Amino acid sequence: ADVALAFNHFCSHSSVLRDTLTPIEVMAGIMACAMHDYAHPGRNNAFLVNTNHEIALAHNDSSVLENFHASSAWQLLQDPELNFLAGMTVSNRKEVRRIILDMIRATDMAKHPKLLNCFQNKMHTKSLNLIETSDRHLVLKMAIKCADISNCSKPRDIYMGWVDRVMSEFYCQGDAERSLGMTVSAFMDRPAPQSLEEEEVVSKCQTGFITYIALPTFRA
Secondary structure, eight states, rough: OOHHHHHHHHHHHHHHHHHHHHHHHHHHHHHHHHHHTTTTOOOOHHHHHHHHHHHHHHHSSSSSHHHHHHHHHHHHSSTTTTTTTSSSHHHHHHHHHHHHHHHHHOOOOGEEEEHHHHHHHHHHHHHTTSSSSHHHHHHHHHHHHHHGGGGGGGGGHHHHHHHHHHHHHHHHHHHHHHTTTTOOOOSSSSTTTTOOHHHHHHHHHHHHHIIIIHHHHHHH
16 A cells, blocks of 8 residues: 555656556556555565475566566456456456556566666666657556655655564564575574664665665666
8 A cells, every 4th residue: 555655646746647647557557556565475586486485486486476466466356346447448457457567577676777777778868758658667667666665765753664564574584594594684684672783784774775776766
């Protein structure tokens, strides 16, 4: 819901998005944001692949969580009582599904450098043409990425609430890695609660996230 709210904010307050995206693209965008972390197991792609998790096996080690979220959420729409797309034409439903899948897959951080570079090149060369469907869909991918990492742009109390949730998830994965004899991933080695070590881990994690992920994405 938080990511969908951010995406809706972008669409409502950006005249470029408001005037160029089609109603179907806006609807699909909001749906993609709502679906993009559905049924998240609390582990990242690398963990699922390295442990031969059933989710990784089902999605052939490729954008594992992103494909899982999209597939699991879309399964809900197979229930006639939940399928609010049933009244759409076949072509419109296919368009909505294609946009949703592309947007959710775009949140895979393994694809982040390539996608960001593509968008930056379009902006620097002034070749972004929102009349073109492909360029509008590129903007949709960037919009969901910005919405997905937008917590650091919000008031501190909201931001820190999300930081606590993220770090809790990280530490739980680190605990699982240690119990399996795996190397504990960066920022996932649980420190003593409320210690200086914990403050240092959180500070380094968020500084790196903002410096190398959030700011370059928003500035693009």
